[in-house]
Every structure is written in C-alpha cells, then in structure tokens.
Amino acid sequence: MKIKKYFTIFKISLRNALFYGKNLFGGIIMYTLFIYVFFRLWGVIYKGDTIAGYSYNQMIWYVCITEVIICTIGLGMMYEISQDIKNGAIAYQLGRPYNYILYSYSNIMGNSFIRLIMYSIMGFIFGTVLVGAPPVNNIAAFPFFIISLVLALVIQFFLLMSIGLTAFFVEENRPFFFIYQKLILMLGTLVPLEFFPRWMQTILRYMPFSYITWAPAKIFVDFSIQHTLTTIITQLIWSAIAIMLCFSIYRKGVKSVHVHGG
Amino acid sequence: MYCIEVENLKKAFSTKVKGEGFKQSLKSMFKPEYKTVDAVKDISFTVDSGEIMAFIGPNGAGKSTTIKMLTGILHPNSGEVKVLGLDPTKKRRQLAGQIGTVFGQKSQLWFHLPPTDSFRLLGDIYEVSKNDYKARLNYLVDIFDIGDLLKTPVRKLSLGQRVRCEIAASLLHQPKILFLDEPTIGLDVVVKQKIRELILHINKEYNTTIFLTSHDAGDIEKICKRAMVIDHGTIVLDESVKKLKYDYLRRKIVSARFNEKQAPIDIKGVDIIKATDYATSMHVDTEIIPINDVISMLSEGDNLADITITDPPMEEIILEIFKKTAVESK
Numbered sequence: 001m002k003i004k005k006y007f008t009i010f011k012i013s014l015r016n017a018l019f020y021g022k023n024l025f026g027g028i029i030m031y032t033l034f035i036y037v038f039f040r041l042w043g044v045i046y047k048g049d050t051i052a053g054y055s056y057n058q059m060i061w062y063v064c065i066t067e068v069i070i071c072t073i074g075l076g077m078m079y080e081i082s083q084d085i086k087n088g089a090i091a092y093q094l095g096r097p098y099n100y101i102l103y104s105y106s107n108i109m110g111n112s113f114i115r116l117i118m119y120s121i122m123g124f125i126f127g128t129v130l131v132g133a134p135p136v137n138n139i140a141a142f143p144f145f146i147i148s149l150v151l152a153l154v155i156q157f158f159l160l161m162s163i164g165l166t167a168f169f170v171e172e173n174r175p176f177f178f179i180y181q182k183l184i185l186m187l188g189t190l191v192p193l194e195f196f197p198r199w200m201q202t203i204l205r206y207m208p209f210s211y212i213t214w215a216p217a218k219i220f221v222d223f224s225i226q227h228t229l230t231t232i233i234t235q236l237i238w239s240a241i242a243i244m245l246c247f248s249i250y251r252k253g254v255k256s257v258h259v260h261g262g
Numbered sequence: 263m264y265c266i267e268v269e270n271l272k273k274a275f276s277t278k279v280k281g282e283g284f285k286q287s288l289k290s291m292f293k294p295e296y297k298t299v300d301a302v303k304d305i306s307f308t309v310d311s312g313e314i315m316a317f318i319g320p321n322g323a324g325k326s327t328t329i330k331m332l333t334g335i336l337h338p339n340s341g342e343v344k345v346l347g348l349d350p351t352k353k354r355r356q357l358a359g360q361i362g363t364v365f366g367q368k369s370q371l372w373f374h375l376p377p378t379d380s381f382r383l384l385g386d387i388y389e390v391s392k393n394d395y396k397a398r399l400n401y402l403v404d405i406f407d408i409g410d411l412l413k414t415p416v417r418k419l420s421l422g423q424r425v426r427c428e429i430a431a432s433l434l435h436q437p438k439i440l441f442l443d444e445p446t447i448g449l450d451v452v453v454k455q456k457i458r459e460l461i462l463h464i465n466k467e468y469n470t471t472i473f474l475t476s477h478d479a480g481d482i483e484k485i486c487k488r489a490m491v492i493d494h495g496t497i498v499l500d501e502s503v504k505k506l507k508y509d510y511l512r513r514k515i516v517s518a519r520f521n522e523k524q525a526p527i528d529i530k531g532v533d534i535i536k537a538t539d540y541a542t543s544m545h546v547d548t549e550i551i552p553i554n555d556v557i558s559m560l561s562e563g564d565n566l567a568d569i570t571i572t573d574p575p576m577e578e579i580i581l582e583i584f585k586k587t588a589v590e591s592k
Contacts, residue, residue, distance in 0.1 A: 005386040009383060012380075016373075091336075092368050094334075094354070095358055096387055097358040098355075
C-alpha cells in the first residue's frame with residue numbers, strides 16, 4: 001500500500017474545497033450563532049461560581065472547542081457516500097486500485113481540513129474576546145489536546161462512515177445519522193459529561209459518543225495528566241473498534257453490492 | 263491469446279416488490295416480497311487481445327451489468343470470468359491497475375479543478391512513476407489536443423473537451439483493456455468523429471483492447487470489428503461488423519431525382535419510402551430484384567436526373583435484429 005496516493009487525494013480534495021467559498025461562509029454564520037446562543041445561555045445560568053467543576057470561563061471555551069469538532073466533518077459528504085451506494089455511482093470508485101475507505105477518509109479529511117483550521121481560528125478569537133485568555137493551566141495540555149483532537153476526528157469519521165455504509169443494506173439510512181448526531185450533541189457537545197448523574201457518567205465513559213467532543217475539550221480547559229492518559233487510551237481503543245467496524249461493514253457490503261444498469 | 267473469457271455468466275438481482283396503495287405499503291413493511299430479475303442469463307464469450315468489440319443492446323439489456331462484472335465491481339451469481347487471466351472479483355485491485363474505464367454519464371475529473379490536477383491524482387492512484395507519467399501525459403496531450411485545456415477548471419470545458427480529457431485520463435496508466443460505456447453520448451457529429459479516430463489510434467498504437475457499449479450505431483460501424491448484441495440478458499448475436507452489415511444490408515436505400523414529372527413507380531421488391539413529383543426514395547430488397555435492374559428501370563426514358571444508393575443506417579439494422587430474434591423466440 002502506498003501512502004502517497006492518499007496524500008495526493010487529501011491535497012486535491014483540499015484544493016477542491018477552496019472553491020466552495022459560499023459553503024464556508026454559511027458555516028461561519030452557523031458557528032457564530034451557536035457560540036452566541038451558548039454565551040448568553042451560560043451567562044444567565046452562571047452566578048460567579050462553578051458548575052460541576054467548570055467555571056464560566058472554562059464553560060465558554062468548552063463550547064467553542066466542541067463546536068469546532070462538530071462542524072469539522074460535514075454530514076453532506078456522508079450523505080453523498082450513501083447516495084453513491086444507493087444509485088450505483090460507487091461502481092466507478094470501486095474500479096480503482098485503492099482502498100475505498102482510505103480514499104474516502106483522505107477525501108473527506110482534505111475537504112474538512114479547511115473547516116477545521118477556520119473554526120479553530122474563530123473559536124480562539126471568540127473565546128478570547130468573550131471571556132479572555134484560554135483556561136490552560138499547563139503548557140503540556142496543548143500537545144495532548146492535539147492528539148486527542150486527531151483521535152476524536154478518527155472516531156467521528158469511522159463511525160459516520162460505518163453509518164454511511166449501511167446504505168448497502170437498508171434503503172434509507174438518514175435516521176441513523178440523525179440519532180447519532182443527537183447523541184453526540186447531547187453527550188458532550190452542549191454540556192460536559194460531568195453534568196450528568198453519576199450512574200450515567202459511569203455508563204457513558206464506556207461509550208464512544210463522549211470521546212468525540214467531551215474528551216478533547218476537557219483536556220483543553222481542565223488538564224490533568226491522570227485523566228488525559230485514560231482518555232487518550234480509551235480514544236485509541238474506540239478508534240480501533242470504529243475502524244474495524246467500518247471495514248467489516250464495507251467488506252460485507254461490497255459483496256452484496258447491487259449496482260443496477262444505467 | 264484471449265484477454266477476456268466469460269463462461270456461463272449469470273447475475274440476478276432481487277428487488278422489493280411494492281404494491282399499490284397504503285395497505286400494500288404496510289404489508290411490505292412487515293412482510294416484504296421479493297422479485298428476482300435476471301439481468302444476465304448465462305452468457306459466454308471471448309475477446310482477443312487487441313480486438314475492438316462493440317456491446318450493443320437496448321436499455322436494461324444487461325450491458326452495464328456485464329461490464330461491472332468484468333471489472334470486478336459486481337459479483338456474479340455463477341459462471342466463470344477471466345480478465346487478463348485474473349478473476350475480477352478476487353483480484354479487483356490488481357486488475358484495476360491494468361484496465362481503464364470511461365463511463366459517459368459519470369465524470370472522473372474533479373469539477374472545480376483543472377484537468378491537470380485530476381491527471382496527477384490518477385497518476386498517483388495508479389502508481390505511475392514520475393518519468394512515465396510525464397512522457398505519457400505529453401503523448402496524450404499531443405494526440406488528444408488538450409494542451410490548452412489542462413489549466414482550465416473542468417466546469418468551464420465544453421462536453422466535447424471534457425470527454426477528450428476523460429478518455430485521456432483513463433489512459434494515463436497504459437491500460438491493456440479500455441472499457442468505454444457510452445463514450446460519445448450527447449456529442450455532436452464532428453466531436454464524435456474525432457473521439458472515434460482517437461480510440462482507433464490508441465488501439466493501433468498500443469494494441470489496447472477496446473470494449474465499447476453504445477447506443478450510437480455510428481460508433482459501432484466506424485470503430486468496431488466485431489459486435490455482440492445483448493437483449494434481456496442473453497446474447498442474441500455475436501458476429502463481425504462486416505458480416506452483420508452483409509447479412510442485414512441486402513436492403514439498399516435508393517433516392518432518385520427526375521427532370522420531368524414521374525409516374526408512380528411500381529416494381530416488385532421495391533418499397534417506396536417517400537415520393538413527390540420530382541423525387542422518390544425507396545427501399546430495394548436486392549434478393550428479390552438486383553440493384554442494377556432497378557437503376558435501369560428508373561433511367562428508362564431519360565427522365566433520371568440524379569441517383570444515390572446508400573446503406574440503411576446501423577440503427578435500422580439493430581432494430582431488425584431485435585425484431586427477428588423477438589419473432590424467433592416466440
């Protein structure tokens with residue numbers, strides 16, 4: 001397997017994404033709106049103390065970061081993959097000497113990269129303007145945050161891709177996306193995991209959903225080496241599981257592929 | 263040496279049957295009924311390397327399904343497929359490096375980027391070395407005459423320009439077989455002609471096997487040496503294009519113009535297609551009456567001003583084949 005071709009796909013996809021300037025503009029408005037709503041909401045709730053261990057400053061930075069992760073991988077491209085499978089267009093991609101999943105990964109990452117950079121810059125500006133400097137107590141938080149962020153995007157991609165590939169077996173898989181998206185939003189994006197009852201937290205720590213937004217954001221706003229290591233190890237395990245899940249669905253799906261004429 | 267061998271290939275799809283009305287919809291939710299559609303029923307054929315083969319048939323005849331099985335995208339239900347000695351479903355990626363595909367309806371070029379970006383990407387995907395890539399690209403740019411288009415975003419190219427780039431893109435890795443699915447769809451006559459010349463050129467220069475599906479009889483007539491007609495999943499005819507024409511071209515079209523008003527023509531074996539006072543066009547069945555006799559009959563009395571004899575277009579021939587096989591199968 002040659003890595004070079006996947007890197008070229010990443011580069012081309014990145015360049016292609018630059019032509020969708022208007023899409024990026026829409027994203028900027030969405031992101032701003034999100035942050036504004038949560039800024040006002042938490043402003044009303046907070047009365048100068050901490051909630052579940054998060055100060056007001058940490059909370060706003062938390063939302064700025066989780067929204068970056070949520071907005072990075074757009075569902076649009078996942079719908080496209082499902083659509084390609086349903087209408088048979090996937091046939092043209094299967095006839096190439098590359099691994100389809102890695103191709104999609106490079107393609108979508110190239111497309112998402114520009115958003116990741118853009119929202120990160122916006123998040124940094126919003127956080128600083130709204131509540132001041134980031135609540136980082138240890139410079140070591142940064143490298144661990146980056147690692148955790150990358151792993152979060154890996155889990156996010158391969159879980160979404162697994163859902164997308166169910167189009168091989170079911171006629172309509174959009175509901176799965178909706179359910180998944182709501183789970184991610186509820187379990188870590190809008191509010192940190194610590195806000196849930198203790199018994200629920202225990203369960204959620206064994207589930208993948210919180211490791212996409214809660215895990216990296218928590219490392220950024222409230223760094224402790226103990227917590228960071230367990231988080232990253234859990235993320236590694238979930239990455240491996242998500243990748244295996246995705247590949248096994250793909251292998252099964254390709255055998256039963258129904259590509260009609262046309 | 264055969265480069266494609268197909269034996270007793272079968273492929274059936276099962277599709278959900280949905281009845282009309284709400285009640286039926288509910289029923290199919292809980293107890294779906296399936297219907298099997300035989301897309302390809304037991305076909306066998308071989309293609310020599312370097313051959314140009316046309317694969318003809320109406321919509322839904324099984325052409326695309328067969329191509330998809332040959333390229334390893336679809337798994338056949340039963341039967342044996344060997345492409346370049348490999349089993350396409352088992353060695354799909356290995357085979358993919360040795361074949362090229364152009365699908366008329368689906369672009370492989372990135373819409374917003376100039377073709378040169380897509381070319382480089384394909385070069386990397388097919389693992390073409392830097393030097394080979396350069397030489398190959400120069401050659402293709404030269405013969406496809408796309409030098410000026412390389413830096414223009416694909417969305418700004420005309421269809422004819424785009425198709426030229428598409429075919430060039432699929433040849434970057436020097437495939438041994440080129441699968442063309444409706445390559446000239448929607449093109450005007452001049453561009454069609456150009457594309458046909460290019461395909462012939464590639465075939466001659468590199469002995470590339472060409473496997474082509476088309477609705478356009480002209481493609482088949484001008485490029486292919488052998489034609490295979492498929493209908494309802496079975497091969498109804500597999501013959502050289504020459505023979506095809508010979509068998510089905512006994513009917514000639516004769517158009518005559520006259521100096522003076524011409525009395526209605528009534529000759530056995532001649533069907534009038536269209537007649538005005540000064541011109542007549544007609545079908546002549548040369549088995550009933552030799553073309554010579556018709557001409558001499560028409561030129562009696564020095565009234566004949568002009569005469570043209572043409573072969574009926576390929577469309578009619580294909581139509582006739584379908585009619586004939588439909589009658590035979592009943």
